[in-house]
Amino acid sequence: MNVSDKFVEILAEEGISDVFGIPGEQIMPLYKALSTSDINHILTRHEQAAAHAADGYYRSTGKIGVCIATASPGALNFTMAVATAYKDNVPILVITGDNELKYRGSDYFQTTPQVEIFKNITQDSYNPLNGTEALYVLRASLFALKNNPKGPIHINLSKDVLLSTEFEDFELCYLCEDDLSNISKAQELIDKSQKPLFILGAGAISQGQNIKGIAQKYNIPVTTTFHGKGIISEYEDINLGMIGARSTPRSKYAFENADCIIALGIKASERTFSEIPDNLIHVNINKDVLIGDYPIHGKVEDFLLNVNFKKVDWLDEILDIDNETAVEGIHDDLKPQAAIFEILNKFEDNIVVSDAGSHTTWTTLLKKSKKPGQLLFSGGLAPMGYGLPAAIGAYVASDEKIILITGDGGFQMNPQELATLKEYDLNVIVFILNNSEFGIIRQWQESFYDMNPYQIKLQNPDFVKLAASYAIDGVRVDNLDDLKLLLQKNLTGPLVVEVIVESEDVPLPK
Known part of the structure; x- marks a missing residue:
C-alpha cells in the first residue's frame, strides 16, 4: 500500500462518496487508487467546473465537496471556483497534484508555486513533504471541514509523496477553538x-x-x-x-x-x-x-x-406591514422576471441554481425557500459560469431534479459541462434567458457612467442546436404563453430551454 491508497481509504472512511475532477500526470497515483475504490468520480470537462460542482454539492446538502486536479494547468484552473467558495465560506476539499519535491522553486515543466497561490483563496493550504504529513493533514482537513467549516482547504500532493510506501497514520483528536467570554x-x-x-x-x-x-x-x-x-x-x-x-x-x-x-x-x-x-x-x-x-x-x-x-x-x-416585494413586469411578455416568475411557480419545491447576472436579482427576489439549500448562487465573488457546474454538483449530492436559471452570457463561460450533464444523464433542466447582451453591465454603463452600451452585445450560438450537439434535448420559446404551455409538461433533464427575453433593468440596491 502506498500513500495514495491510504489517502483514498481515509476519504471513504470519512464518508466521502463523490469527488469531481480531471486526471493528469502528477495526480495519477491518486487516480489509480480511486479507480479501485467505491468512491464515485465525476469527470468534468474543466477544472473550474469541478470545483464549482464541489461547491454546489455542499451548498445543496451540507455534505463536504471534493475536487481533484493535476499540477499547474489543472490546479490553476481551480482558482476562480476556489475563490468563489472562499468568499462564501463554503467548505470544500481541494486536492492538487504536483511535480516531485526536488523540482519545487524551479522552472521545471508545469511547476508553479501552487501552495503560495492557494494560500490567498483558502482557509489553509498544505504542502506535505512526506507520506505521514499527507495523511495527517488529510485527517486534520476533514475534521476542520466538518466541525469548523470556514471555507476551502487545499492539499498539494507531490507525485513522489503519493507513491511513497513509507508513512504512519494517526487517529487525531481536535477541539475547535472558541471564545465565549462575551x-x-x-x-x-x-x-x-x-x-x-x-x-x-x-x-x-x-x-x-x-x-x-x-x-x-x-x-x-x-x-x-x-x-x-x-x-x-x-x-x-x-x-x-x-x-x-x-x-x-x-x-x-x-x-x-x-x-x-x-x-x-x-x-x-x-x-x-x-x-x-x-x-x-x-x-x-x-x-x-x-x-x-x-x-x-x-x-x-x-x-x-x-x-x-x-x-x-x-x-x-x-x-401588520405588507411584506410583498414589488416586482414589476412579472406578467409582461416576455421580460426576464416574467419568465423567472413562471419557472419558480412551476418548480417551487426544487433546488434552484442561479448563475451570475441580472437574472440573479429577479431569482433572489422571487424565490421563496422552504428549507436550506433550495437556492444556490455565488454571493461574494459572483463569477459567471458558476451555474451549470454547481447544478451538476447539486444533483450528484441530492439526486433530485435541479433547476438552473442562467443568462446567455454566463452560460457560455462553462458550456462544455453539457457533456458532463449528458454522460451521467443528470436530471438538470437548464433555462437560458437569452437577451443577447451582458445586461447588468449595460445597466451600469448607462446608469452610473453616462455612456452608450459598449462591448455588451452578444452574437450567440443557437443554444438548441448546441444542446443537440451534446445529444441533449433542447427547446426554444419566445413568448409567455408558450413558456406557460411548456411548463405544464412533466419536464425532466437533461434538458436545455432557451427563453428569448427582452432587455430589462434590475432594481439596483440603494
Whole structure:
C-alpha cells in the first residue's frame, strides 16, 4: 500500500462518496487508487467546473465537496471556483497534484508555486513533504471541514509523496477553538431587550430546528441573509424574509426598530449591513469575520445552549406591514422576471441554481425557500459560469431534479459541462434567458457612467442546436404563453430551454 491508497481509504472512511475532477500526470497515483475504490468520480470537462460542482454539492446538502486536479494547468484552473467558495465560506476539499519535491522553486515543466497561490483563496493550504504529513493533514482537513467549516482547504500532493510506501497514520483528536467570554455581556443585552431580532446565515443551517423552536416559543422574529434562506421556511410568518440590500419591507422595519440583533452564522458583509449596529450580538466560528460590540467566537449551537430568552410581544406589530416585494413586469411578455416568475411557480419545491447576472436579482427576489439549500448562487465573488457546474454538483449530492436559471452570457463561460450533464444523464433542466447582451453591465454603463452600451452585445450560438450537439434535448420559446404551455409538461433533464427575453433593468440596491 502506498500513500495514495491510504489517502483514498481515509476519504471513504470519512464518508466521502463523490469527488469531481480531471486526471493528469502528477495526480495519477491518486487516480489509480480511486479507480479501485467505491468512491464515485465525476469527470468534468474543466477544472473550474469541478470545483464549482464541489461547491454546489455542499451548498445543496451540507455534505463536504471534493475536487481533484493535476499540477499547474489543472490546479490553476481551480482558482476562480476556489475563490468563489472562499468568499462564501463554503467548505470544500481541494486536492492538487504536483511535480516531485526536488523540482519545487524551479522552472521545471508545469511547476508553479501552487501552495503560495492557494494560500490567498483558502482557509489553509498544505504542502506535505512526506507520506505521514499527507495523511495527517488529510485527517486534520476533514475534521476542520466538518466541525469548523470556514471555507476551502487545499492539499498539494507531490507525485513522489503519493507513491511513497513509507508513512504512519494517526487517529487525531481536535477541539475547535472558541471564545465565549462575551456570553454574559450578550445575555445582559438580551435580558433588557423588548424587540429582539434573529439574523440567520449559512452558519446557522445545522441549528435550524432549534432556532425555529426558540423563535416560535418566544415570539422572536427571524430574518436571513441570502445564504440563510430557508433555514426557517419563508412561508412562515415568523420569517420576515431577507435582510440587507434586498430587504423585505418587514425585515427592514424590524432591523431599524430592533433593540437587540442576534446574528447567527452570518458573514456580515456590506450587503447585510451598511452600518454596524451598536446592539449587535455576532456569533460565528470564524473569528476573522466577527464585528460589533458583542462578538462571540464559537458555534451557534454552543451559543444557544448558554443563553436564555424571554417572550416578547412585537411580532404582531411587524406582521401588520405588507411584506410583498414589488416586482414589476412579472406578467409582461416576455421580460426576464416574467419568465423567472413562471419557472419558480412551476418548480417551487426544487433546488434552484442561479448563475451570475441580472437574472440573479429577479431569482433572489422571487424565490421563496422552504428549507436550506433550495437556492444556490455565488454571493461574494459572483463569477459567471458558476451555474451549470454547481447544478451538476447539486444533483450528484441530492439526486433530485435541479433547476438552473442562467443568462446567455454566463452560460457560455462553462458550456462544455453539457457533456458532463449528458454522460451521467443528470436530471438538470437548464433555462437560458437569452437577451443577447451582458445586461447588468449595460445597466451600469448607462446608469452610473453616462455612456452608450459598449462591448455588451452578444452574437450567440443557437443554444438548441448546441444542446443537440451534446445529444441533449433542447427547446426554444419566445413568448409567455408558450413558456406557460411548456411548463405544464412533466419536464425532466437533461434538458436545455432557451427563453428569448427582452432587455430589462434590475432594481439596483440603494
